[in-house]
Structures are given as C-alpha cells and as structure tokens.
Amino acid sequence: MIRRQYQKLMTYFYDPFMKSTEKILLMHRKELLQQVQGEVLEVGSGTGINFDLYPDKNAHIYGIEPSLPMYKKAKKRLQNKSNITLYNIGIENVLQQKDLPDQYDFIISMLVLCTVKDAEKAARLYYKLLKNNGKLLVLEHIHSTGKFYGKIQTLVNPLWKPFADGCNLTRRQDIILKNNGFEAIEESYFNYGTDWYQATMIKKHKS
Ligand SMILES: C[S@@+](CC[C@H](N)C(=O)[O-])C[C@H]1O[C@@H](n2cnc3c(N)ncnc32)[C@H](O)[C@@H]1O
Known part of the structure; x- marks a missing residue:
C-alpha cells in the first residue's frame, strides 16, 4: 500500500526529474x-518514453x-x-504470459537492469527470450569506473x-550481460552525470 503510493509519487515526478538527462539520452535511444x-x-517501459x-x-x-502507476x-x-501492446508484468513473468511470444527478434533494456531485483536472473531470461539471431539493445547507467565517483556511489547507494524505487548505482550491467551469454557487436561508454553503457549485443556463439 505504502509502496504503491510511493510509486504513484515517483511516476508523477519521473519525467520532470529526468528531463535534462533525457536531452542527452534521446540521441542514444534513437540510434x-x-x-x-x-x-x-x-523491458520496463516506465512512462512510455520510447513509444x-x-x-x-x-x-x-x-x-x-510491473509498476501499476x-x-x-x-x-x-x-x-x-x-503496433505497441503493454502488459502490467515484470520480466520474471513473461514466460508465464500465454499471449506473449516465446522469443523475440529484439529485446530493449533501457535504464532497467539497475532496478530489477535480480539483474543476473533478468540477464538469463533475456538470453532465453531472445531468438538465436536476435539483438539485445542496451542503454544503462553503470557503476562509475572512476575511483572517486565510484566510491561516492557506493556510499550513497543505500x-x-x-x-529511487530500487534503482542501484553500483551495478555493472555490461559485465552482468557478458557473464550471462551476451557479446557486444557495438558498444560505447559515455559519461553524463554518471557512467553510461550503450550496446547492441548478440548471443555468444557456443564453441
Ligand atoms: C528507471 S525506469 C526506466 C523506464 C524506461 N525503460 C526508460 O528508459 O525510461 C525503470 C523501470 O523498470 C521497471 N522495473 C522494475 N523491475 C522490473 C522487472 N522486474 N521487470 C521489468 N521492469 C521492471 C520499473 O517499474 C521502472 O518503470
């Protein structure tokens, strides 16, 4: 109940709060x-900013x-x-949702692996849900590689x-995805307020 009220508040302020960051992210999203x-x-459509x-x-x-608000x-x-259908479920429930496809040509993971409870599990589900010739498109903020800023993030994270409704500042989504079967065919790291990772990833070929 309290969580739902907080999520309502977050939803109300999310777009204005992200406005200046989104000016930079828009180019990356479009690309x-x-x-x-x-x-x-x-995955995690949020307020529908990509639609x-x-x-x-x-x-x-x-x-x-998954957040109702x-x-x-x-x-x-x-x-x-x-051409867009929206479901009120999390990544953990996709396989149980009977009217969703079993596998996808593209999976979009933008600003979401910071917030899912178990990012390793989500990465494994991405692997299962992506077709063998599919692509995973990633735009995620990651734990800063700069020693000073990285330490500040570790301190501030609790x-x-x-x-921020479960958002972690201390995850390395790039590493998590690579450890769970993905390789980047294009990737870039950039800094805007914090460190960001953009990538087009495919399933690693098993040797
Ligand atoms: C920071 S917002 C980003 C929203 C959007 N992807 C964007 O690019 O702006 C993170 C979103 O991930 C959603 N989320 C959290 N846990 C999730 C899960 N297990 N599966 C799918 N989405 C989740 C949250 O409810 C929230 O809307």
Missing part, C-alpha cells in the same frame, strides 16, 4: 531503436511494466499506436536505492 523490426520486447521512437511499420512492440501512465501514451 538504438531505429533498427528494430519483428517482435520486440521492451514515439519506434518505427511504425514492420515491428510489434510488447512492453512490460507507471503502466497506467505509459498506457495513456499508447493512443493511436496499434540512501538512493529506497528513494
């Missing part, structure tokens, strides 16, 4: 999302969002978008995490 086609799983960036043709987007807000952004 990644312009390539999608076929069946696409967007306008998907191509209108040749792609069907299945968005999943976020889901409701994203749903409002869906008007006239017949306060930040409950404030």
